[in-house]
Amino acid sequence: MFTINQIPWKKVATACMLVSLFAFACNASADDVTDTIEEAMEAYKKGEYKKASEDLSYALEAINQKKGNDLKAYLPEPLEGWTAEEAVAQTANVTMLGGGTMLSRTYHRSESLITIEMVMDSPLMQGVAMMMSNPMFRSSEMGELTRINKEKAMVKYDNKEKSGNITMVVANRIMITIKGETVSKEELIAYAHAIDLKKLKEIE
Template sequence: MFELNSALKATGIAAAIFMLSGPGYADDIEDSINEALEYYHDGEYKDAVESLNYATQLIQQKKGGELEAFLPEPLDGWSAQPPSSQAAGGAMFGGGVTAERTYSKNASSVTVRIITDSPMMQGMMMMFSNPMFAASDGGKLERVGRQKAIVKFDSDNRQGEINIVVAKRFLVTIEGNDVSAEDLKAYAEAIDYKKLKDMP
């Protein structure tokens, strides 16, 4: 019953979100929630949980699509693949909702990734609260634009990453190969953090 009660708490959130979705998404989410309620009233708790989990998955997919809008356009001289998003299981990026886009320029490549609702946030917050944790992993606490960031860069191999936590809800990661530190910082600064922070 604990699993069912936890799942039922999601129905209120789901009901609020599906009304903001497109008609197709709204119909699918609403249908799944109503189906779950029918199963619940009939005492078919396992089926109720499965229907609620499906509704949750649809909501996460919608959220991932909204995150894609925050991925920057390619910088001058760079090209980019279309953005993509997914609701990942625990084995991928620690779970949660992920949106990412890969950029290239000759042999150089950069991937910008935004993750939310992930258990990874707790560990990253520890690194930001205590620079010793970041240093032990080869990182350095810096400011990139107006954002606090943990920067790791190997100048010999021209590769590295920047991690930024936004509003304690989003983890922004910029990874690059055959790039300069300035390339990574330029992509980090191209994100609209104020709008991301205000995302519902």
């Protein structure tokens, strides 16, 4: 029998990841992701834990990329008088984000610029949501608390610089940031209202 210190935690973690990803694979059509998951399972059965771990990392990144591409449809079209660049999705495997999926889209009108960013399934989400919901964790530097489409939002705006940002957390798993330069506060809020938060909540 193993003591708590003797349990092979790396092997246990790999096995748990395999089970989770296999469940995903069962609901997906055969593609590069499901093939890689199957290869990881074979490597795990053979005791090739390094290869299994590398295959799982690749599969997770590919899944996050797919989620990012699916999320593009939830970024709003440019408002009247504005133009927009193509949405960009990427996996966020950087320390500051803690992992997850990130996508963004930039909107232009003359000298005005607004960028909407969405980060999905990052470990940081719970911390941000806590700061927004608990006055003890909020500071004046975060901006004023308000509601947009019935969701809590932090709005920070500099009248002198004509710039600001809005931060929202939807369903405790999607953080939305709207940043603007040479824009009015009303324009920032208008883009926040243009996001279909109800549909975002329905994402699995």
